[in-house]
Amino acid sequence: MKRNVPLYFMALLAVAVMGYSSRRSAMDLDATPRITVTYNDLISARRFNSHAQNYTTLLLEDEKGILYVGARGAIFSLNSSNIADSSHRTVEWEVSPEMQAMCLKKGKNNKTECYNHVKLLQRLNATHLYACGTYAFHPLCTYIDTNNFTLPSHFEEGKEKCPYDPAHGYTGLIVDGSLYTATRYEFRSLPDIRRNRYQRILKTEESPLHWLNDADFVASVLVRESVRSPVGDDDKIYYFFTERAGEETTSIFDKAQAPRVARVARVCKNDVGGKKILQRKWTSFTKARLACYIPYYEVLKDVYSLDSGDWRSTVFYAIFTLSAQWRSMEVSAVCRYNISEVRAAFLGPYMEYQDSSRKWSQYTGDVPVPRPGSCITNRARKSGYNSSQDLPNNVLDFIKLHPLMYEEVKPVDGAPLLVKKNAIYTQVAVDRVRGLDGQVYNVLFLGTGNGWIHKAVVIRSMVHIIEEIQAFKNLQPVENLVISKQQRSLYVGAQSGVLQLPLSTCKRYLSCFDCILARDPYCGWDGESCRELTEMLDRSLLIQDMLHGSVGCGNDSAQALAAQKNRTVLRGDDVLLPCEQASNLAQATWLVNGTQVLAEDREGHFRLGVDGLLVTDTQMEYSGEYRCYAEENGLRTLVAAYTLSVLREQLVPQPLPTLSYPSGHAPSHAYEDMRFIYIAVITMLGGLCLVLTVVLLYVSCLQKRKGKYSLGVPKASSVELQTVSSNCMGKGSQEEEEGEDLGLFPDGCLQIIPGEATTLASPSKEAPPAPPPPPPPLPMEFTNGIPTLPNMLRKMNGNSYMLLRQNEEPCTSPLYNSFTEELSKILEKRKHTQLVEKLDESSV
Numbered sequence: 007m008k009r010n011v012p013l014y015f016m017a018l019l020a021v022a023v024m025g026y027s028s029r030r031s032a033m034d035l036d037a038t039p040r041i042t043v044t045y046n047d048l049i050s051a052r053r054f055n056s057h058a059q060n061y062t063t064l065l066l067e068d069e070k071g072i073l074y075v076g077a078r079g080a081i082f083s084l085n086s087s088n089i090a091d092s093s094h095r096t097v098e099w100e101v102s103p104e105m106q107a108m109c110l111k112k113g114k115n116n117k118t119e120c121y122n123h124v125k126l127l128q129r130l131n132a133t134h135l136y137a138c139g140t141y142a143f144h145p146l147c148t149y150i151d152t153n154n155f156t157l158p159s160h161f162e163e164g165k166e167k168c169p170y171d172p173a174h175g176y177t178g179l180i181v182d183g184s185l186y187t188a189t190r191y192e193f194r195s196l197p198d199i200r201r202n203r204y205q206r207i208l209k210t211e212e213s214p215l216h217w218l219n220d221a222d223f224v225a226s227v228l229v230r231e232s233v234r235s236p237v238g239d240d241d242k243i244y245y246f247f248t249e250r251a252g253e254e255t256t257s258i259f260d261k262a263q264a265p266r267v268a269r270v271a272r273v274c275k276n277d278v279g280g281k282k283i284l285q286r287k288w289t290s291f292t293k294a295r296l297a298c299y300i301p302y303y304e305v306l307k308d309v310y311s312l313d314s315g316d317w318r319s320t321v322f323y324a325i326f327t328l329s330a331q332w333r334s335m336e337v338s339a340v341c342r343y344n345i346s347e348v349r350a351a352f353l354g355p356y357m358e359y360q361d362s363s364r365k366w367s368q369y370t371g372d373v374p375v376p377r378p379g380s381c382i383t384n385r386a387r388k389s390g391y392n393s394s395q396d397l398p399n400n401v402l403d404f405i406k407l408h409p410l411m412y413e414e415v416k417p418v419d420g421a422p423l424l425v426k427k428n429a430i431y432t433q434v435a436v437d438r439v440r441g442l443d444g445q446v447y448n449v450l451f452l453g454t455g456n457g458w459i460h461k462a463v464v465i466r467s468m469v470h471i472i473e474e475i476q477a478f479k480n481l482q483p484v485e486n487l488v489i490s491k492q493q494r495s496l497y498v499g500a501q502s503g504v505l506q507l508p509l510s511t512c513k514r515y516l517s518c519f520d521c522i523l524a525r526d527p528y529c530g531w532d533g534e535s536c537r538e539l540t541e542m543l544d545r546s547l548l549i550q551d552m553l554h555g556s557v558g559c560g561n562d563s564a565q566a567l568a569a570q571k572n573r574t575v576l577r578g579d580d581v582l583l584p585c586e587q588a589s590n591l592a593q594a595t596w597l598v599n600g601t602q603v604l605a606e607d608r609e610g611h612f613r614l615g616v617d618g619l620l621v622t623d624t625q626m627e628y629s630g631e632y633r634c635y636a637e638e639n640g641l642r643t644l645v646a647a648y649t650l651s652v653l654r655e656q657l658v659p660q661p662l663p664t665l666s667y668p669s670g671h672a673p674s675h676a677y678e679d680m681r682f683i684y685i686a687v688i689t690m691l692g693g694l695c696l697v698l699t700v701v702l703l704y705v706s707c708l709q710k711r712k713g714k715y716s717l718g719v720p721k722a723s724s725v726e727l728q729t730v731s732s733n734c735m736g737k738g739s740q741e742e743e744e745g746e747d748l749g750l751f752p753d754g755c756l757q758i759i760p761g762e763a764t765t766l767a768s769p770s771k772e773a774p775p776a777p778p779p780p781p782p783p784l785p786m787e788f789t790n791g792i793p794t795l796p797n798m799l800r801k802m803n804g805n806s807y808m809l810l811r812q813n814e815e816p817c818t819s820p821l822y823n824s825f826t827e828e829l830s831k832i833l834e835k836r837k838h839t840q841l842v843e844k845l846d847e848s849s850v
């Protein structure tokens with residue numbers, strides 16, 4: 007039986023995936039970010055970091071223009087308009103050496119645990135912040151005066167407010183002076199939702215039923231449901247977490263293997279506990295299941311609450327990843343929940359645990375009045391129940407045994423908004439933006455486990471990923487995301503620092519088509535450039551098309567961008583006509599003399615690649631007009647245009663007059679100059695060989711980093727070799743570049759057509775010079791190919807090519823072979839990813 011459990015999981019997963027993709031197009035399963043912005047291409051990014059690490063806690067006070075940051079051993083106050091300016095203030099809050107020694111004695115990790123990780127940072131009153139830190143497994147809290155921003159000498163015990171272990175899921179809020187926290191506080195204690203300070207201290211019940219089972223908290227949200235409530239309802243705090251499912255008792259699950267489910271729980275703000283029963287315990291705690299994509303096999307990562315001013319419009323955005331048994335698979339899902347549906351679940355039937363059958367099932371008996379788990383409302387007050395202490399015993403007894411609701415909360419439209427392969431989302435923040443069409447669009451900022459941000463917009467019930475942004479150079483999870491409306495900034499907290507990014511960078515879009523294809527609700531085309539809507543007083547002339555991303559630009563406004571270039575080659579040579587597509591969603595179309603080059607035409611002399619058209623073994627009749635268009639969303643724009651001229655044979659060497667000289671050189675020195683030039687050319691060639699060798703060494707070192715790829719090297723264009731000659735030194739090839747003089751440019755000894763390989767991988771100092779490891783085996787189960795495959799690599803699927811030729815010349819370096827190996831390995835991997843992609847579409 008046990009043996010079959012994984013099979014069952016697999017089947018279930020397959021069914022879930024299938025069910026999902028039958029409702030949606032297969033494309034949705036791997037929504038592709040339209041553009042990829044690597045670390046070096048970031049615009050107006052500002053960074054803050056100091057000696058500290060783990061910048062995990064962010065508190066934005068937008069009106070004051072301050073971003074407070076809780077890190078390991080310090081709290082910072084930053085100017086939110088520019089976090090990198092020098093005006094920041096710091097409260098050093100390190101662990102005392104004695105406490106650190108005690109922590110080490112307990113056997114804790116001296117690299118991470120025996121420090122003071124600031125986990126809570128909340129505004130307490132007009133003058134003070136309340137802060138709690140793990141303080142080397144001895145949590146402490148304190149009040150920080152925000153005027154002089156210094157560490158006070160007095161501290162409070164933090165053991166019921168802050169976890170001991172910095173790695174435990176934790177959420178904390180201060181609401182009207184009371185501190186609401188949820189976590190597993192001590193090492194061996196049960197997880198708990200607690201209220202401290204001001205109001206009466208309250209906890210969750212642990213007997214006879216545990217209200218929480220091994221819960222891992224991710225977020226808590228205050229919803230002010232008392233505001234203009236016709237029934238005199240109370241404000242509520244909603245908790246989001248993943249826990250062991252008690253209710254699922256079908257035979258396939260052992261108790262120990264009980265699956266984890268996502269939950270939403272809530273308590274009332276004015277709950278004060280019961281008098282005799284549930285004394286100092288919540289009388290309003292109830293919880294319900296949150297379903298998103300694959301119930302039971304998903305882990306909740308983060309929740310963001312969004313409303314338009316009225317709590318009734320509240321929408322929760324939740325992100326999920328697959329649970330641990332699917333570690334080899336990277337899939338994330340985004341679901342959206344409507345507050346009215348969450349409330350409906352809490353108003354529905356309860357679940358009950360039957361001791362006899364040891365099963366949870368729907369409770370069908372009578373429900374006492376006032377309704378257990380509801381807040382004190384006008385109706386209860388009318389019946390004389392002014393506070394939870396007045397509640398009758400039968401209500402309290404009922405609550406003790408029925409914390410779980412029968413109905414699950416389903417996402418809006420019954421399906422995830424987005425399912426994304428090859429990404430682990432860790433954080434989400436959402437902004438509301440009014441587009442030019444007057445509609446409000448929700449823009450999601452999704453942080454990933456490897457330091458990228460996906461910016462996506464919800465259009466009806468579909469998600470379009472506008473861009474993926476590499477926020478950090480080194481792989482590290484995004485740990486916090488905060489949006490400032492005031493500064494129009496996104497703050498990203500992570501291990502190595504805090505990053506401030508503009509919510510939009512419209513100027514990145516260079517043409518009208520680019521601007522509308524982006525479907526960025528912050529951006530519009532003003533006739534000359536792509537502009538931020540907020541910067542424009544007069545929006546009447548702006549162009550934006552959120553719904554379709556295609557309408558509004560004239561017919562030929564994009565054509566002007568592409569300059570006509572001339573290319574001249576010798577007959578028999580190969581030539582690459584580059585054509586870089588800015589968008590990952592665009593498809594390249596080539597017209598030669600007005601006739602389209604078909605991708606399937608593989609036998610011919612044209613090879614279509616993602617970054618250009620390769621013409622091999624050129625013949626005289628290949629001369630002509632070559633035009634590269636980008637096709638996206640039904641729009642076709644000219645990206646590059648070339649006039650190719652094929653010469654019958656090499657021109658008689660006549661380098662002298664063609665190499666440009668500063669005028670005034672005496673012609674009598676020509677011969678010596680020529681010799682000098684030949685020597686120079688030879689030296690240059692030697693240099694080129696050397697440079698190539700270094701590049702090869704570098705690239706091959708990079709490739710030795712097993713498994714993971716990361717980005718960080720400039721784009722392929724920097725190693726563009728446009729003409730590929732079949733010979734090395736012997737035969738040069740002519741190159742005519744934008745009207746420059748015809749020059750003799752013998753190619754280097756190595757001809758590489760730039761493929762994607764050159765854009766892979768970031769420098770790695772620890773790469774060993776050992777022989778390259780064998781390629782990683784293709785995982786057996788449903789895999790997504792290589793884990794954390796950057797999207798740039800995705801371009802290699804399909805039409806890309808990689809061409810490498812060895813020369814007769816002896817100048818090949820010993821590294822050359824390993825480079826070839828690396829390249830063929832990449833090709834091999836590419837095949838695999840291609841295979842898997844296809845598998846996903848057809849068989850899954």
Ligand SMILES: *[C@@H]1O[C@H](CO)[C@@H](O)[C@H](O)[C@H]1NC(C)=O
Binds near residue numbers: 501502
């Ligand atoms: C803090 O950052 C370090 C790396 O800088 C990391 O190894 C550690 O896990 C982080 N700790 C927490 C609690 O996030």
Ligand SMILES: *[C@@H]1O[C@H](CO)[C@@H](O)[C@H](O)[C@H]1NC(C)=O
Binds near residue numbers: 070072085086087088
């Ligand atoms: C933040 O910086 C801006 C400009 O650099 C300045 O005008 C503003 O006063 C600063 N805010 C604070 C809170 O220091």
Ligand SMILES: *[C@@H]1O[C@H](CO)[C@@H](O)[C@H](O)[C@H]1NC(C)=O
Binds near residue numbers: 116117
């Ligand atoms: C942690 O402990 C190891 C060995 O016990 C020691 O080498 C290292 O220096 C310690 N690190 C810190 C930061 O104390």
Ligand SMILES: *[C@@H]1O[C@H](CO)[C@@H](O)[C@H](O)[C@H]1NC(C)=O
Binds near residue numbers: 132
């Ligand atoms: C804020 O709280 C702190 C700590 O309890 C207290 O000392 C301070 O007086 C309070 N400030 C105001 C304005 O109430």
Ligand SMILES: *[C@@H]1O[C@H](CO)[C@@H](O)[C@H](O)[C@H]1NC(C)=O
Binds near residue numbers: 151153154156
């Ligand atoms: C900070 O201000 C508080 C009162 O506002 C005062 O009690 C405390 O001594 C001040 N700390 C320093 C270091 O000036």
Ligand SMILES: *[C@@H]1O[C@H](CO)[C@@H](O)[C@H](O)[C@H]1NC(C)=O
Binds near residue numbers: 318320321344345346
């Ligand atoms: C929530 O759902 C209800 C019913 O499905 C719908 O009427 C309401 O407009 C939704 N609210 C929001 C904010 O989406």
Ligand SMILES: *[C@@H]1O[C@H](CO)[C@@H](O)[C@H](O)[C@H]1NC(C)=O
Binds near residue numbers: 390392396
């Ligand atoms: C509830 O409050 C009302 C008015 O505040 C009071 O008249 C009534 O006696 C209270 N009832 C109880 C049971 O305390």
Ligand SMILES: *[C@@H]1O[C@H](CO)[C@@H](O)[C@H](O)[C@H]1NC(C)=O
Binds near residue numbers: 559560561
């Ligand atoms: C675009 O071209 C089509 C035909 O090619 C023409 O009918 C239309 O008027 C043109 N639109 C603009 C804005 O130039």
Ligand SMILES: *[C@@H]1O[C@H](CO)[C@@H](O)[C@H](O)[C@H]1NC(C)=O
Binds near residue numbers: 598626627628630631
């Ligand atoms: C393109 O047209 C020119 C002149 O009409 C012709 O010589 C050439 O062969 C054509 N090229 C191709 C690839 O058809």
Ligand SMILES: *[C@@H]1O[C@H](CO)[C@@H](O)[C@H](O)[C@H]1NC(C)=O
Binds near residue numbers: 571572744745746
């Ligand atoms: C390309 O060559 C043609 C003549 O063959 C010339 O008229 C044109 O100006 C050249 N274009 C460029 C951009 O140099």
